[in-house]
Amino acid sequence: MRSIINNRSHLASLPYTNCHTRIVDLHDLDIPEHAPDEEYRAIYLKYILHPPHSKTENAALLRDAIESIRQGIAPPVAFPTETVYGLGADATNEPAISGIFAAKGRPSDNPLIVHVASIKHLEQVTGEPLPEIYAPVAERYWPGPLTILLPVPPSGIFAKNVHPFQSTIGFRIPSSKYARFFIAATGRPIAGPSANSSGKPSPTTAQHVLDDLNGKINFILDGGGCDVGVESTVVDGLHDPPLILRPGGVSLEELRGVGREIGNKWTRTAIGYKRHAAGAADSSRQDGSNATATPSTPSSMDESTLGVSASSGDTSVPHFDGIVSYEDDINGAPRAPGMKYRHYAPVGRLVLFSEDAVRNGRVSEKLDELVNNWQSCSNEDGQEKKSREVKGGIISCHWPPFAGQPVKTIPSTSLSANASRDITFGALVPDAISNSIYAPMISIATTVVHDMKVTLFNVHLGPDISTLAHSLFGVLRLFDELDCAFIFAETVRRNAAATNGQQSMTGQQEPNQTHHRDLEDAVIDRIEKAAAERVVD
Incomplete structure (x- = not known):
């Protein structure tokens, strides 16, 4: 018996392969924005038992996805939340949770957040009433992007790998109706980190999940794009x-x-x-x-x-x-997701530049250095240069287009979705641009560095921090799809009034200023963890 248990644990730690990954459309269901858990379950049962004639296949896939969670016999299921897509499994099933770590390649000491459908559901699974300290913030911000830390229940119901080496577990109720429907339909607390390969940019669409985890999971529940774009705030009210x-x-x-x-x-x-x-x-x-x-x-x-x-x-x-x-007082494991490891990194090398670095011409120097390195690596392989072209991305907030580099721009009329071929260079406009929601913000230009053609894709997001927060992960994934070898971005500029604690006539700091500062913190945290290099002077 001990051998069987050990083998089961070992197999659970291995990633699934050759899965037939399918997308289940949740838009087919008439799901209300707010409903009791019982109503969500009734909607689910009605849909799978008596689906519209044209929706029988989608209903069967949804049933299989939900049952795979309930039985804990298959890979985790990707599901939408208002922040990012999550990769969900039953938080009480240790082998199922191991499947999350295996699919993502996630470090085993990185704790998971548990998603529940309601406060009633939370109290049922923990066996304890919500601590009084959390009642006011739960009333105000749940459902929503807020995660609270609670003591690990003495019942031991939660899988130990949900809270590795920790005495607390993070819980939240997502505001996405699709997420709460999914959780209620399973009847289980759902551990759900972001549905991406560990370290990659978090996914904000079902396609992002498919790009990362195709063949590693069976089901992706598609609820459309995420609204927030950055993960929940984690608070320790204890x-x-x-x-x-x-x-x-x-x-x-x-x-x-x-x-x-x-x-x-x-x-x-x-x-x-x-x-x-x-x-x-x-x-x-x-x-x-x-x-x-x-x-x-x-x-x-x-x-x-x-x-x-x-x-x-x-x-x-x-x-x-x-x-x-910062970290657990006893063993040094992170107290909350995202506190320790590098995250959100694109395939291309993300380089951040301070304002001083830009003024001192470091963007041009870094471009020259990276292209030179690209050529050297190609030559050291003993092969003919892989390509006479290198591609790079630029995230433009305060910068002028293409970070002010001398380039030859491609006319914007040639970049529309209806024009598949660039009229200047005769090159195909990448489908990644034509099909992207960022297409109206994209400019393309070329330059030559060390006799190599460099194609630059500039995404202009503007100075609004909320736009950057919402778009950061999607833009990084777009640059991956465009096969960018490097990405240049500005370090996030803080709002001067909020940073300096500017006060209103009443002597209080303006709420929108401090809100901006916190959003700046969230974006800075994500982009710093994604960066491979920072140039500061």
């Missing part, structure tokens, strides 16, 4: 004061506002993650990659805001109310 462990869709000021309204400790919510200053990044990286960098420093040393000093390289640092730990 700590005093409450800590934000990962920035996301709910801001520091919003949480503090809840505390002010009811007079409790949320008014003292602090930051428990390293804040990156604009134009700087950590000189030492957890993933061991080399970078041109300077140590990061907090943009504000206001101790009412910072739970952890962003300039410290230590995992625990002094705080005004004691010691706050």
